[in-house]
Amino acid sequence: MVALPKFSAVLFDCDGVLVDSESITNGVLHQMLQELGWQLSAEECIARFVGKMLRDEADVIEEQTGFRIDAEWMTEFRRRRNDQLAASLQAIPGVVAAVHRIAEIYPGxxxxxxxxxxxxxxLQLRKIGLFDVFEGRIFSGMEQPNSKPAPDVYLVAADSLGVDPAEAAVIEDSPTGVIAGVAAGSHVLGFCPDSPVHQSAETLLAAGAAETFTLMEQIPGLLTE
Incomplete structure (x- = not known):
């Protein structure tokens, strides 16, 4: 039986959905915050910062450390983060095969x-071998007027594909991202594997996800009729 697309397009988040990057990025952030004098635990760092834009958390970092993160600090953070990602990043289990299958069902x-x-x-898409699949259709929230939880990046992505965002599916793993997808009017599927850097199904549903799933192998079936 031929699988038919259920939506007009599929819009993927990256961190935590395509790549298992959150623990790496958060580890670098945890170390750099400790260097500023904030002795928070790794678990607290995950709870506070995963799924959020670091530049939007400047106030809380200054409140805890007395230091206002600036362009120089952010450049150093990104350098150290990227070095670690280049060395250690892995794909979310099952996602490479799942994305290739979805690309066949939703060509372009x-x-x-x-x-x-x-x-x-x-860097991350190249590292896991998915850059070619998404090339020309990669969108950064940092290049939009507003970052997630605002819907800007999803609206731009849908517009670029020539589809109504209300007819698109969004794949997200954080409450911030789910809120962005819902604000775009899209059908949001929340990815919630059993992982210390992922949220529970209840949390994603409370943020507005229409449904949740725990394994990437499930996603082609959720996107087809």
Whole structure:
């Protein structure tokens, strides 16, 4: 039986959906915050910062450390983060095969719409072998007027693909991203594997996800009729 697309397009978040990057990025952030004098635990760092734009958390970092993160600090953070990602990043289990299958079902109508900066997104997609699948359809929230939880990056991605965002599916793993997808009017599927850097199904559903799933092998079936 031929699988038929259920939506007009599929828009993927990157971190935590395509790549298992959150623990790496958060580890670098945890170390650098400790260097500023904030002795928070790794678990607290994950709870506070995963799924959020670091530049949007400048106030809380200054409140805890007395230091206002600036362009120089952010450049150093990104350098150290990218070095670690280049060395250790892995794909989310099952996602490479799943994305290739979805690309067959939705030819030219899949995109990566991440809140991260473009160099990071492209580094990560190249590292896991998915850059060619998304090439020309990669969107950074940092290049939009507003980052997630605003819907800007999803609206731009849908417009670039020539589809109504209300007819697109969004794949997200954080409450911030789910809120962005819902604000775009899209059908949001929440990815919630059993992982210390992922949210529970209940949390994603409370943020507005239409449904949740725990394994990437499930996703082609969720996107087809």
């Amino acid at each position: 109508r899949i995109a990566c719409a991440s809140g991260a900066d473009r160099p990071k997104i492209e």
